[in-house]
Amino acid sequence: MWLKIEPKEPLILGDVRAGSQFLSTIGYIPGRVLRGAWAEWLLIQGQQDILSVVEKVRIGNFFPVAEWREVCYALPLPMSALTCKRKNGFRLELHPDNQGHGVVDTLIPHLAYYLLEKAGAEFPAPFALTCARCDDRMEPMGGFYAVYRDGLTERYVQTRLRYHAQTKVALSRHRRAAVEQMLYTASALSPRATRPDAKEQTASLVFLGRVHGKAEDINALKDALNHVAIGALHTRGYGRVEVEEATVEGFPNVKERVKQFSDTLARCWDDLKRLAVNAKVLPNAPVGIYFSVDLLASGVFRRQGLPSLIPTLHINGQELKPVWWMTRPDLASGWSTAWGLPKPTHLAACMGSTYVFRWEGDLEALVPALERLEAQGIGERCDEGFGECLICHPFHQEVEEK
Numbered sequence: 279m280w281l282k283i284e285p286k287e288p289l290i291l292g293d294v295r296a297g298s299q300f301l302s303t304i305g306y307i308p309g310r311v312l313r314g315a316w317a318e319w320l321l322i323q324g325q326q327d328i329l330s331v332v333e334k335v336r337i338g339n340f341f342p343v344a345e346w347r348e349v350c351y352a353l354p355l356p357m358s359a360l361t362c363k364r365k366n367g368f369r370l371e372l373h374p375d376n377q378g379h380g381v382v383d384t385l386i387p388h389l390a391y392y393l394l395e396k397a398g399a400e401f402p403a404p405f406a407l408t409c410a411r412c413d414d415r416m417e418p419m420g421g422f423y424a425v426y427r428d429g430l431t432e433r434y435v436q437t438r439l440r441y442h443a444q445t446k447v448a449l450s451r452h453r454r455a456a457v458e459q460m461l462y463t464a465s466a467l468s469p470r471a472t473r474p475d476a477k478e479q480t481a482s483l484v485f486l487g488r489v490h491g492k493a494e495d496i497n498a499l500k501d502a503l504n505h506v507a508i509g510a511l512h513t514r515g516y517g518r519v520e521v522e523e524a525t526v527e528g529f530p531n532v533k534e535r536v537k538q539f540s541d542t543l544a545r546c547w548d549d550l551k552r553l554a555v556n557a558k559v560l561p562n563a564p565v566g567i568y569f570s571v572d573l574l575a576s577g578v579f580r581r582q583g584l585p586s587l588i589p590t591l592h593i594n595g596q597e598l599k600p601v602w603w604m605t606r607p608d609l610a611s612g613w614s615t616a617w618g619l620p621k622p623t624h625l626a627a628c629m630g631s632t633y634v635f636r637w638e639g640d641l642e643a644l645v646p647a648l649e650r651l652e653a654q655g656i657g658e659r660c661d662e663g664f665g666e667c668l669i670c671h672p673f674h675q676e677v678e679e680k
């Protein structure tokens with residue numbers, strides 16, 4: 279189920295370092311922040327066994343989007359998304375100042391090139407992508423984007439967040455009173471975001487994300503979040519939100535995404551095969567079903583007992599290792615709001631990491647297993663929101679500049 283969270287006050291999200299004079303925020307709502315707020319609400323209510331309640335719902339990360347037209351979905355860009363170094367950004371942005379030379383996803387072309395080489399293809403040139411407009415180099419494009427339905431046009435828009443800084447008097451945790459001559463600056467996410475079609479005007483900022491669980495438990499979560507503020511400084515005018523169920527129109531299901539991924543791979547394979555000097559002896563299509571697992575949250579993985587950046591999947595009794603991937607290290611830390619204690623820190627693969635796997639069975643057997651992965655997450659500490667994933671991120675379809 280998709281939920282929509284609308285902040286009513288500025289938000290300060292993420293890990294707050296003790297003793298720092300600056301409080302800053304990240305641009306999305308981690309699932310664990312919502313879980314912490316739920317636990318806090320239960321604590322206020324005098325609930326005894328908090329963990330057994332909050333365990334019932336898997337809460338994903340919530341991604342920012344300016345409320346405008348019909349929002350199809352809002353997601354982080356996968357690590358394989360590239361844009362022109364000279365003029366970055368989407369081509370179809372509404373405001374002329376925001377229009378770039380386009381953003382393209384390189385995962386499927388890269389994968390096709392790699393698989394063809396493994397099948398014995400000899401290419402006259404190494405794999406390289408340049409900007410289709412100006413031929414300049416491409417660089418990774420991170421951050422969040424949203425797809426809107428604007429009449430008959432699908433609009434791809436980079437999410438532009440606004441921040442506002444405030445200097446406040448520090449409060450002592452022990453005495454719960456102002457600390458003399460101690461000031462700190464809080465830089466918070468504004469509840470207003472830049473409107474996609476105007477540079478100066480703003481629209482409501484909302485966050486879209488997924489939760490998995492029984493309807494009654496999700497209702498309990500919604501009720502808690504409508505009562506208790508989230509993030510840091512939430513007793514001082516920050517973090518109040520409203521939550522409701524969201525309809526995310528036009529988001530393809532797992533089966534459709536896997537099919538689209540396969541079709542695009544077959545098309546790229548065919549295109550690239552023609553470039554090979556020995557095209558005649560190469561297979562016509564890739565063998566097996568390829569699919570990607572894209573991290574929407576950091577992932578904590580282990581291989582033979584050691585921390586790893588690469589997950590292993592277990593699907594219908596088969597152990598699958600990725601055939602191709604892009605990842606970067608991150609640290610999985612955390613802070614328990616309800617208990618006021620730091621959680622252990624692990625090596626993690628960062629949000630946006632993408633892994634491609636190959637499946638030799640049929641699609642019908644694969645799809646329910648992949649749906650379970652999306653619902654449960656992959657790797658360790660999934661109950662804290664790590665390992666949230668999306669099968670075949672829709673942006674991998676964008677093999678031509680958007």
Ligand SMILES: [Zn+2]
Nearest residue numbers: 362379409412
């Ligand atoms: Zn360019």
